[in-house]
Amino acid sequence: MIRRTNDLVVYLVVAFGLSWLIAAPAWFTGGLRSPVFVVVAACMMATPSIAVLVVWRLKNREVRFRDWARRTGLTLGPRKGRTLWLVLAAWVGTPVVVGVAIAISAALGLVSLDLAHLSLYAKELARTGRQLPPVQTVFSIQLAFAVVLAPLLNAIPALGEEWGWRGWLLPRLTTYGTFRGLLLSGVIWGLWHFPVTLLGYNYPDFGGWAAPYFIIACVCLGFVIGWLRLRSGSVWPSVIAHGSFNATAGLIILAGDAAHPPRPEVAGVTGPVGWILLALLAVVLFWRWPATNSDCPAAPVGADSARADQTRDAG
Numbered sequence: 040m041i042r043r044t045n046d047l048v049v050y051l052v053v054a055f056g057l058s059w060l061i062a063a064p065a066w067f068t069g070g071l072r073s074p075v076f077v078v079v080a081a082c083m084m085a086t087p088s089i090a091v092l093v094v095w096r097l098k099n100r101e102v103r104f105r106d107w108a109r110r111t112g113l114t115l116g117p118r119k120g121r122t123l124w125l126v127l128a129a130w131v132g133t134p135v136v137v138g139v140a141i142a143i144s145a146a147l148g149l150v151s152l153d154l155a156h157l158s159l160y161a162k163e164l165a166r167t168g169r170q171l172p173p174v175q176t177v178f179s180i181q182l183a184f185a186v187v188l189a190p191l192l193n194a195i196p197a198l199g200e201e202w203g204w205r206g207w208l209l210p211r212l213t214t215y216g217t218f219r220g221l222l223l224s225g226v227i228w229g230l231w232h233f234p235v236t237l238l239g240y241n242y243p244d245f246g247g248w249a250a251p252y253f254i255i256a257c258v259c260l261g262f263v264i265g266w267l268r269l270r271s272g273s274v275w276p277s278v279i280a281h282g283s284f285n286a287t288a289g290l291i292i293l294a295g296d297a298a299h300p301p302r303p304e305v306a307g308v309t310g311p312v313g314w315i316l317l318a319l320l321a322v323v324l325f326w327r328w329p330a331t332n333s334d335c336p337a338a339p340v341g342a343d344s345a346r347a348d349q350t351r352d353a354g
Contacts, residue, residue: 046094046211047211050090050208051227053090053093054089054090054231055230057083057089057090058083058231061079061086062234065235070239071239071243079235081196083234084196084199084200086231087199087202087208090207091202091206091207095107110210111202111207111274112202112205112207112272112274113202113206113273115275116272116273118271118272122271126275129190129276129280129283130190130279132280133287137284137288137290137307140308140313140316141294141307141308144305144307144310145306149306149310150295150301150302151295151296152294152295157294158295158296159295159297160178160292160293160294160295161174161297164177178294185286185290186286186287189286190282190283193283193285194279197278198274201264204224204261205264205265205268205274205277206274206277209224210269210332212224220332221261224265225254226258229257236253237250240253241256241303244302244304252304253309256313259313259317259318262321263320269331270324270328271335291303291306
């Protein structure tokens with residue numbers, strides 16, 4: 040019965056089912072304030088990759104893992120030099136996009152920044168009750184860490200998502216068309232976040248409405264991260280972009296004014312300014328450097344996998 044089930048159905052059932060199962064403790068122990076929430080959110084990120092492994096074992100067991108890894112983007116792709124350049128571009132470019140979104144938000148009056156005194160950040164540090172260096176020093180250290188080191192450290196949990204969303208799912212969906220595949224994968228990515236976004240994650244003031252709101256952010260960001268995957272044939276540029284985004288998206292809070300705290304649903308890269316900026320970036324990327332699934336074809340299923348391996352080995 041499982042062998043006859045569509046591979047996409049198997050993937051979605053596993054990825055979504057496990058995410059809700061893992062998130063359940065947070066729902067019953069305080070939601071966003073739950074002592075286990077951070078652990079829950081981190082463990083959830085592994086579920087898309089677990090789903091990829093389940094699809095491989097249940098639907099594609101004829102395929103050797105190294106071939107499965109190549110088809111799902113775990114290698115550097117057919118053009119290793121291009122992939123490495125895109126990794127660097129994602130590493131440097133993601134915090135630039137976040138910074139531009141913050142600057143535009145401030146210019147439009149959507150957020151009040153306090154770069155001189157960092158009053159909101161100072162207030163948060165004061166709550167720790169520890170003796171710390173001047174707030175500007177702590178901010179500089181955290182900013183440098185978020186931009187330089189965090190993308191690499193975040194690569195492990197980010198890979199848990201990206202091997203599933205961009206590694207396997209995106210090429211699978213782009214068989215129906217590049218734009219449609221990117222749109223569908225972004226929506227699915229947003230829906231998968233529901234176990235935490237229904238609790239208000241990313242937009243605490245929105246409560247459960249944060250869930251549908253965040254789908255828009257996932258679609259816009261998904262087009263950019265998806266371009267990296269399609270352009271390189273590898274998942275690693277997407278992993279670095281995702282890890283850097285997670286590390287830097289919250290910088291608007293650190294630079295905020297305590298008297299008028301930033302609202303992420305309005306300002307910054309997670310609000311409408313960020314959506315528009317990401318959408319425009321995606322348009323430029325796809326127009327200037329076209330990308331399709333030709334460098335990362337969807338992993339074939341079942342008997343087709345075996346025939347593909349035989350053909351490749353014979354060649």
